[in-house]
Amino acid sequence: MNQVNIIGRLGGDVELRYTPSSKAVSRMSVAVNERYGQNERVYWFPVICWSGLAETVSSYLHKGSRVAVSGRLTTRSYETDDGSRTVTEIVANSVYFLDPKPANQEPKVEESSIPDDDIPF
Numbered sequence: 196m197n198q199v200n201i202i203g204r205l206g207g208d209v210e211l212r213y214t215p216s217s218k219a220v221s222r223m224s225v226a227v228n229e230r231y232g233q234n235e236r237v238y239w240f241p242v243i244c245w246s247g248l249a250e251t252v253s254s255y256l257h258k259g260s261r262v263a264v265s266g267r268l269t270t271r272s273y274e275t276d277d278g279s280r281t282v283t284e285i286v287a288n289s290v291y292f293l294d295p296k297p298a299n300q301e302p303k304v305e306e307s308s309i310p311d312d313d314i315p316f
Contacts, residue, residue, distance in 0.1 A: 197267040199285050201240055202293070203227035205260045211253035221249035223256065225264060225285075241284045242266070252290050261293040 206224040213219055221244045229236045242264050244252050256262065266287040273280055 198265070199268055200263070200265050201225060201227050201285070202263045203240070203261070205256055205258055205262065206239065207258050209253040209256050211249060218246060219249040219253075220245055221253050223252065225262060240264075241282065242287050242290075243269075243284050244287045244290065248287060248290060255292060256290075263291040263293055265289045265291075 203225040206226050209221050209223045211219060211221045223242050223244075225240045225242050227238045227240065229238065264285060264287050266285045266289075268283060269286050270281060270283045273282075
């Protein structure tokens with residue numbers, strides 16, 4: 196089983212892009228705090244959303260928004276001028292908006308299917 200659930204805050208605004216085949220893909224970074232005794236540690240998780248979920252999160256979320264993300268871990272490699280890089284990301288199946296709803300917005304939670312397309316980041 197490959198399932199990840201996190202609750203945290205966005206470290207920046209959601210980046211929305213489209214693949215050459217016009218599929219929406221968004222990227223966001225979620226900070227999760229871990230407290231133990233008097234100490235605290237922050238973990239940063241890159242989160243990828245596809246299709247309608249990508250468009251929804253980019254419309255309603257912004258830096259500092261509190262979210263719960265459920266998805267799966269993926270690892271991908273790519274080449275740079277400095278050599279090859281490997282990144283581990285969460286591909287979201289669902290994103291729950293945990294902040295109170297603003298009076299002028301109607302946030303939605305959507306499920307997404309995960310395509311095999313490469314992420315254009």
